[in-house]
Amino acid sequence: MKPRVSLVLGSGGARGYAHIGVIEELEARGYEIVSISGCSMGALIGGIHAAGQLEGYRDWVCQLDYFDVLRLVDITWSAMGAMRAGKVMTKLKALVGDIQIESLPLPFTAVATDLTRQREVWFQSGSLLRAIRASIAVPGIITPVQEHGQVLVDGGLLNPLPIIPTVSVSADIVLAVNATAQTPRPISLEALLPAERAAEEEQREREREAAGKSFSGWLGGVRNRVQGMISSFSDEEESTGDTWSSQTERAWSKLDMMLASFDITQAALAKYKIAGYPPDVLIEVPKSVCGAYEFHRAEALIELGRYLAAQALDRHEAQRDHTWASGEPVDARRHPRSSGLPRVDMPLPLSSPKRQE
Numbered sequence: 001m002k003p004r005v006s007l008v009l010g011s012g013g014a015r016g017y018a019h020i021g022v023i024e025e026l027e028a029r030g031y032e033i034v035s036i037s038g039c040s041m042g043a044l045i046g047g048i049h050a051a052g053q054l055e056g057y058r059d060w061v062c063q064l065d066y067f068d069v070l071r072l073v074d075i076t077w078s079a080m081g082a083m084r085a086g087k088v089m090t091k092l093k094a095l096v097g098d099i100q101i102e103s104l105p106l107p108f109t110a111v112a113t114d115l116t117r118q119r120e121v122w123f124q125s126g127s128l129l130r131a132i133r134a135s136i137a138v139p140g141i142i143t144p145v146q147e148h149g150q151v152l153v154d155g156g157l158l159n160p161l162p163i164i165p166t167v168s169v170s171a172d173i174v175l176a177v178n179a180t181a182q183t184p185r186p187i188s189l190e191a192l193l194p195a196e197r198a199a200e201e202e203q204r205e206r207e208r209e210a211a212g213k214s215f216s217g218w219l220g221g222v223r224n225r226v227q228g229m230i231s232s233f234s235d236e237e238e239s240t241g242d243t244w245s246s247q248t249e250r251a252w253s254k255l256d257m258m259l260a261s262f263d264i265t266q267a268a269l270a271k272y273k274i275a276g277y278p279p280d281v282l283i284e285v286p287k288s289v290c291g292a293y294e295f296h297r298a299e300a301l302i303e304l305g306r307y308l309a310a311q312a313l314d315r316h317e318a319q320r321d322h323t324w325a326s327g328e329p330v331d332a333r334r335h336p337r338s339s340g341l342p343r344v345d346m347p348l349p350l351s352s353p354k355r356q357e
Contacts (some may be wrong), residue, residue: 002032005175007278009042011156011266013259014301016041018285020058021305022177023049029313035107037165039155041179043110043135044307045091047128050104051096061298062092069295081143089133095250099128109218110135111155111353115144120158120353122165131356138260154181160266163277164353172348173280173316177305180267181284187291189300259292283312303318321348 005026009019019042026033038046048057064072072087101108103123110123110131123131123203134145134152145152153160166174267287274282285308290297 002030003173004034005031005173006035006171006173007037007046007167008034008163008166008174008176009036009038009046010161010176010178010180010270011040011042011154012160012285012287013207013263014290014294014297014321015285015292016045016285017061017229017295017298017301018179018283018305018308019045019177020054021302021307022175022283022309023054024302025306025309026175033106034171035109035166035169037109037206037321038110038135039111039160039161039162040138042162042177043114043155044132047110047132048092048096050106050108051099052105053095056095057092058298058302060095060274061295064298066296070294073294076143078143081137081139081141083142085133085136085142089129092132093129095126101125101128101131104128107169109162111159111162111165112137112145112152112356113155113157113159115139115151115153116149120155120162121152122162122353123356124165126356138259138262140273141149154262156262156266159269159273159353161270161273162331163273163279167277172312175281175283175312176274177278177283177285178274179285180270180287182267182271183286183288186288189287189297189304191263192286192289192307193304197300197303197307201297204299215222228330262320263287263292276356281312281316 007023007026009016009022012018014053019038022034022148023045033049036050038044047055048054074084074086075082076084078084086324101110101123106240108124108128109126112123112131113119121134123134130145135155136142137144137153139153139157142154154231161176161178163174163176190201193201283305285304289304290301300331
């Protein structure tokens with residue numbers, strides 16, 4: 001019988017591409033994914049997989065370069081966010097159609113945050129695309145979803161690693177992927193990949209540079225696009241006498257600071273969630289491997305996810321085999337990260353979640 005897995009996919013922007021690699025490794029080993037709970041990029045990847053279109057999505061994102069990503073940035077003058085994400089959602093609709101969550105072949109939960117009521121919102125029915133769109137709405141960056149008196153933004157604001165929706169599912173293991181993991185010191189994507197894969201990624205970067213598709217050129221394009229939106233929030237005293245170049249620099253600094261601040265908050269919250277509800281298998285993608293907006297690095301990040309998943313599953317399977325050989329009770333296999341110590345019950349989420357219809 002195939003081991004049954006409840007899969008938890010966390011937020012993390014472009015680092016969420018690693019979720020694809022994790023899913024591929026699980027399937028290659030014969031694991032059966034019986035439920036998915038996701039937040040932000042985790043909700044997007046998890047929803048696409050549940051709808052059976054992950055391969056098509058993977059093929060698309062692996063072809064994106066810097067400027068393809070830039071063309072997907074649809075700037076808006078809304079005071080509630082700098083981008084609409086309309087072009088991305090159009091692509092997702094072409095992949096999955098207007099499917100309902102209750103029509104998916106396995107239980108799926110996308111987590112968003114309602115700013116009005118200051119609580120989590122769990123999408124477990126209704127439009128899959130609407131649930132994904134609400135869950136990916138990074139506050140101040142991507143415009144929120146507004147409906148029924150709610151202002152819905154990225155679920156990572158309250159719960160970047162939504163383990164709780166999986167606890168009622170009948171599964172052999174809960175596997176969580178934290179794509180905002182903190183490390184004692186910054187570590188690069190190339191440093192984590194196997195040597196051969198790291199060399200391939202470095203070669204891809206050199207080819208992009210040689211073709212004039214450098215990160216600095218892409219970054220300049222993004223800066224120009226977001227400048228008008230972000231600088232409009234500056235007070236008059238700041239903007240007086242500034243050149244276009246200096247305004248652009250300041251605008252990008254603000255955007256970078258917003259994303260970095262959100263990353264730090266999510267990393268701290270994820271640690272809290274893991275401590276309160278330890279998964280059986282935890283895969284951690286350091287938040288230093290790439291920026292949240294480096295969506296042109298899909299191929300390497302997918303490979304990283306698969307590599308980290310293989311390592312984590314090897315450890316879990318070795319421990320499981322040892323447990324069976326020693327004749328320990330089955331229940332002793334649950335929550336191995338607790339190291340045999342009594343599990344301390346932690347409080348429920350900071351705000352009670354609402355199940356969205």
